[in-house]
Amino acid sequence: MASLELRGCLEKELSEACQKLGLKSFRAGQLFRWVQLNAVRSWEEMHNIPESERRKLQTMLYLSPLKLLREQQARDGTHKYLFGLEDGECIESVLMNYERELSRNRHTVCISTQVGCAVGCAFCATGLGGFRRNLSVGEIVGQVLEISRSIARKDPPAKVTNLVFMGMGEPLLNYEAVLKSLEILNRETGQNIGMRRMTLSTSGVAPKIRQLGRDNPQVGLAVSLHSALDSVRNVLVPINRRYPLRELMAACTEYIRLTNRRITFEVALTSENVKRESAEALGKLLKGCLAHINLIPVNPVAETNMLKPKTEEISQFAGILESYAIPVSIREERGTDINAACGQLRGQWKVDRNESFSSL
Ligand code: SF4
Incomplete structure (x- = not known):
C-alpha cells in the first residue's frame, strides 16, 4: 500500500523513493515538475514516465487531488472554492479579486x-464549528x-x-506541515512562489x-491582535488566556530581532471597539x-451579531494610530457577497437546489 502523498513530497524524498524502486534518479525531478509545476491530477498525465515505472512508483506514492465541490464568484471577481478531502471533510480557499489582479499580473x-479551528475567535465563522483535524502537507x-x-x-493564462x-x-498549530508546504511551494522547479510573497x-x-x-526568517508574519487590552482580547481571541499580551509581544519582539522583518498586526474593527481609547492603547x-x-x-457572520463601523469612525481610528508614527492600512472588503472574506470561511457544503457545480 502506497504511503507517501506525492503532493506533499520534496525532491529529495522522491529521489529516495526512486532509488529504493531501482529507478533512475532523474525521474524524481520529472515527478516533482509534473506534480508541483504542472499540477497533474492523475498518473496518466505524466506521459514522459513509462507506464511500467509509473506502476512501480504507485507502490510507494499516491496522488490524491482535492475534489472541487463548488466554485463561487463574487461581484468583485473574488473566487471561493470548496474542496472535498479523502475522508469526506471540506475546506475552503479563496482567489482574491481575479479580474483586477490580472492587470497587475498578481494573483493572491x-x-x-486545518479543518475547522480550535481557537474560536469571536468574529470568525471557522471557529464556530470547532476543530476537526490538521491538513496534511499534500x-x-x-x-x-x-x-x-x-x-x-x-x-490569458495566469x-x-x-x-x-x-x-x-x-x-502555527499545524506548524511542521505548514513549514514543509512553504518549502515545496517556494521550489523553483515547482510553483516558485517567493518566500517573501507568502504570509x-x-x-x-x-x-x-x-x-x-x-526556522524561516523569510516568510511574512501577520498577527491577529485586535486589541491592546487583555480583558478584550481574552474574549475576541481566546488563545490570549494562554498567551497573554505580555507574552505575545515578547515573542514578537524576539521575532523582529531574529528576522529584522516588520510584523503586520491585524485589528478587526466593529461598531463596539472602534473607540478612541482602543486606538490609543494600540498606539502605545x-x-x-x-x-x-x-x-x-x-x-x-450571521451568528456573531457584530456590526461594521462607519467609514468616518474607521478613518478617525487610523488617524490616531498614525499619530503614534505607526503605518496603517485599511483592508479592502473582498468577496463578502459569497462569504469569502476574512472570518467568513466555514468549509460547509450546504447544497442549494439552484446551485451549479463546476470542475477545474
Ligand atoms: S480567526 Fe483564525 S485562529 Fe481565529 S477561529 Fe478563525 S480560523 Fe481560527
Whole structure:
C-alpha cells in the first residue's frame, strides 16, 4: 500500500523513493515538475514516465487531488472554492479579486491549514464549528495546485504569485506541515512562489512565533491582535488566556530581532471597539515596534451579531494610530457577497437546489 502523498513530497524524498524502486534518479525531478509545476491530477498525465515505472512508483506514492465541490464568484471577481478531502471533510480557499489582479499580473490565494479551528475567535465563522483535524502537507499544497491549474488554463493564462495562510485554521498549530508546504511551494522547479510573497497569519501562538523566526526568517508574519487590552482580547481571541499580551509581544519582539522583518498586526474593527481609547492603547503598545497595522472592518457572520463601523469612525481610528508614527492600512472588503472574506470561511457544503457545480 502506497504511503507517501506525492503532493506533499520534496525532491529529495522522491529521489529516495526512486532509488529504493531501482529507478533512475532523474525521474524524481520529472515527478516533482509534473506534480508541483504542472499540477497533474492523475498518473496518466505524466506521459514522459513509462507506464511500467509509473506502476512501480504507485507502490510507494499516491496522488490524491482535492475534489472541487463548488466554485463561487463574487461581484468583485473574488473566487471561493470548496474542496472535498479523502475522508469526506471540506475546506475552503479563496482567489482574491481575479479580474483586477490580472492587470497587475498578481494573483493572491488564501489557503486553509486545518479543518475547522480550535481557537474560536469571536468574529470568525471557522471557529464556530470547532476543530476537526490538521491538513496534511499534500492537502495544503493541493489547494494552491488546484487553483494554479485552473488559472493556467484561462485566457490569458495566469500564475499564483502570492499566498496568505489566512483561511480556515491556525497555521502555527499545524506548524511542521505548514513549514514543509512553504518549502515545496517556494521550489523553483515547482510553483516558485517567493518566500517573501507568502504570509502566515497567527492568532498569537507565542512559542511558535519565536520558532518561526529561527526556522524561516523569510516568510511574512501577520498577527491577529485586535486589541491592546487583555480583558478584550481574552474574549475576541481566546488563545490570549494562554498567551497573554505580555507574552505575545515578547515573542514578537524576539521575532523582529531574529528576522529584522516588520510584523503586520491585524485589528478587526466593529461598531463596539472602534473607540478612541482602543486606538490609543494600540498606539502605545506598538509605538517604536517594527510594525504595520492592518485595520479590518468586520465582515458579517450571521451568528456573531457584530456590526461594521462607519467609514468616518474607521478613518478617525487610523488617524490616531498614525499619530503614534505607526503605518496603517485599511483592508479592502473582498468577496463578502459569497462569504469569502476574512472570518467568513466555514468549509460547509450546504447544497442549494439552484446551485451549479463546476470542475477545474
Ligand atoms: S480567526 Fe483564525 S485562529 Fe481565529 S477561529 Fe478563525 S480560523 Fe481560527
